[in-house]
Amino acid sequence: MFDILMYLFENYVHSEAELMVDEDELTKELNRAGFHQADILKALSWLERLASLQESDGPYLGQHQAQSFRIYTSQEMDKLDTQCRGFLMYLEQVNVLTVETREMVIDRVMELDEGTLVLDDLKWVILMVLFNVPGNESAYEQMEDLIFEQPEGRLHS
Template structure:
């Protein structure tokens, strides 16, 4: 699934440039992705769209410039893991991930098929959340999102 999300980021400048789900599934299969991975990625993208639809109106009604302290539940710790939570905090502290997008990231990470998430996996999910909102990201943060666990740039 994560390879497909990176593929979408690399091949579609904006989320609006992506074709409909059925056409996208066919294109991904033609490129060589497995059907189970395609279904997982499309389900994750649906979850992202649904979560975004619910979270962004709340952000408009609150001042998103304030840094709220986020207390994670035991289940969130179990799914995300301390490394992913640390990375989310890093993105927040660098002003790259506003509270509304943080909540979208946490919510969409909950649908992962295993836990805890690796640092590479949370980076891909964070990249996709930012991409889905067409958020401007500092160049150094962008490089960090694309770097693998050893600091090398992936893809």
């Protein structure tokens, strides 16, 4: 399923190509690209859920205390190792992620079929979330820098 998400992101979103609205055509194209039907349906459902997270009545949009901290469940710790959790914390500290977008990332990670997620895959999930949440253009650009340019030193805010 993650491979399909990456394929869609790289071929449509990141390349700024127009994403087909017709789910049937998109499914056919993904089948032609060699992906299995069950994985395609899971990936499309994953993307639909991502879109629903940004709605005004979404579960992660609300009042959060700036001084609060995140305690991970055992399932989340199984999926996100120490390096991934540390990276999420770092991104919050440099204002790439907000409390809300961090929770959206964790929500989407937990819906992936993967076991433990590696840091590089987590970065792509973060990029997908930031791309899909309006008002996060600067954070998206900073995340792109982290993925593609591998800058040395600190992120700019």
